[in-house]
Amino acid sequence: MSNSIFEDQKEVFLDIVDAKDYVQLDRVTTIYQSLKDSVQKPLKMILVYGRPGTGKSMMLSKLAKDLSDTQKVLIYHTPILDEGEFLKTLAKDLYNIKVSDELNFTRFMEVAKEYTFDKIPIVLLDEAQLYSSALMEKIRLLADTRDIKFVITLHKTEKEDLIAKEHFQTRIWESVELLNATSSELKIYIQKKLMMSNAFDIANMFDDKSAKHIHNLTHGNYRDTNKLLYVLFDIYSWYENNQPTKINYTSISKKIIEMAGLQTGLIHA
């Protein structure tokens, strides 16, 4: 702990994906619940998509954490792009078998058939937009055997909307879309994060108005909001050390939100 009450809150908003920091937000929780329900259905593939910074990786980590008590769950945050490597890694992590030479797809399918689990093992693949369509096709075939269930996240950009529609949607599966937060969700997100680090007084400084200002700059994107708040607390901490009388402890200053917006490039000077 430092002397500054603001300095300590900076790290609350580091861009880190860790299921233990997961914040429950009404709409996100509803989506998460439907994702969890989907996983229990006899679906083969489930898709989580949304623009960058909408919480896909976070939701996948939360799912991995919650499911791991009751079944075999593997999560790959970084795609394994080489097909041989992908299959070998899966064979090792799922069935505990080490393969020294090439493991081709046909052989992998045979191996997968030999192993039975009480519950179908689940493989979570983050950043699925990075897999080649050839490998994606193999993953789909694997899912079709029902020996392995896949949940994949897809980072959606304007261009990739097309992929989501053509390549993925036709073969689905079930999909859930994550969206940016509304202004009131953003307020709750910020307050809950701060309360999780016991910064109750600072959490109370975020009222509807400041949430709205922040929302104007970040459009409710969680990653941009983290970035903005990191810098905001950096600026607050500077004032605390240098001009403490300037700080209004009742609510977050619009001026400081704007300074943080400029510094993070969310406001173009």
Ligand SMILES: Nc1ncnc2c1ncn2[C@@H]1O[C@H](COP(=O)(O)OP(=O)(O)OP(=O)(O)O)[C@@H](O)[C@H]1O
């Ligand atoms: N429900 C949540 N609870 C707590 N933090 C969250 C939540 N959703 C998002 N975040 C925060 O927002 C940041 C961005 O989320 P995340 O990395 O999951 O986005 P993403 O959709 O995977 O983005 P990308 O497409 O760029 O991979 C995370 O580092 C995390 O701090």
Ligand SMILES: [Mg+2]
């Ligand atoms: Mg991600």
